[in-house]
Amino acid sequence: MTKIIPPPTPPDSMHDLIVDVTSLKEVMELSIKSDAIDVGKWVSWKRHLLKYNELARIYRDHSGERIPVFGGEEKEIPPNWIGQKEIFEKTYASTVELYGKLTRRKPTPAIAGLENLLHPVIQQVSMKHYNNGDFRNSVVDAITSLFDKIRERTDLKTDGPILCDSVFPIDKALLIFSEIDSESGRNDQIGHMEILKGFYRGGRNAHSHSLIHNLDAIKAAQYLVLASLLMRRLIDAVPRPPK
Incomplete structure (x- = not known):
């Protein structure tokens, strides 16, 4: 049977x-x-x-x-x-x-109001992916936009840590985050350069080379908030005055 x-x-x-x-x-x-x-x-x-x-x-x-x-x-x-x-x-x-x-059908309180924390550029490139549950591309595109902004402001064509090493070191800075005539200003400059380099390696590279990731709504939101902070600093950075 x-x-x-x-x-x-x-x-x-x-x-x-x-x-x-x-x-x-x-x-x-x-x-x-x-x-x-x-x-x-x-x-x-x-x-x-x-x-x-x-x-x-x-x-x-x-x-x-x-x-x-x-x-x-x-x-x-x-x-x-x-x-x-x-x-x-x-x-x-x-x-x-x-x-x-x-x-995302029922947003958690932890990410309510997320868009209010994001820089307009990050909103534009990332929120459509984020709202569709595509957290990987929301993060990758946010980080990519940071390096697009650096290239836009410097006319350089490189990417990632190599680009950062050409733009932000104290002795040859093309963009200055605050000022480099004091110890605190130099720390600010080098610190944000290292954050950008680490963000590229640990955020963009880690998620762009494989479909496998551990991002969820909250983790991706945290990446986007950090990208927004860095985007603001990049836009506010001033070109090094000519000698």
């Missing part, structure tokens, strides 16, 4: 869906952060993909919003761990996007 397995019972509320998506996201992040070797690290790809598809369909049916649901990969076994990792990463990125859609 064939045993009939009933389909999984869908969550009966949006709250339950948020709980399930959050759980899937956290379980996948445990795999990402594990010390297991690659050949065995991504074998859970199929289970996660099927779970994501289930939750994405529930969200689609509940909200009427179009959202990716994967097809052939759920049946085809990748030939090696590289293929498994690619599917795992795609599933994780979609899970994070779904998580963002769900959590």
Whole structure:
């Protein structure tokens, strides 16, 4: 006699869906952060993909919003761990996007009024991504805009720490944050140069080279606030007077 397995019972509320998506996201992040070797690290790809598809369909049916649901990969076994990792990463990125859609439906008090804290330039380049739950691109674009502003003000073409080393050192500063004739002014100059370099390395580089990230609404908001502070300082900085 064939045993009939009933389909999984869908969550009966949006709250339950948020709980399930959050759980899937956290379980996948445990795999990402594990010390297991690659050949065995991504074998859970199929289970996660099927779970994501289930939750994405529930969200689609509940909200009427179009959202990716994967097809052939759920049946085809990748030939090696590289293929498994690619599917795992795609599933994780979609899970994070779904998580963002769900959590922004009811903003948390911690990020209420966020736009009031942001510089207009950061609002323009980042808030559309942020409001869509695309926290990764909201952060990457905010940091990119900082270095676009440095290039705009100096006509230099380099990027990242190399650009900072050409613009802000005391002995050859092209832009000055306050003044460099006092110890406190020099500390301000070098300190903000180092913050910009670290922000590029730890923020932009860390998030632009992979779809995998641990950003959520609050973490991304904190990046955007820091980007806004730095954007204000860059716009207020004055060119070094000619000798």
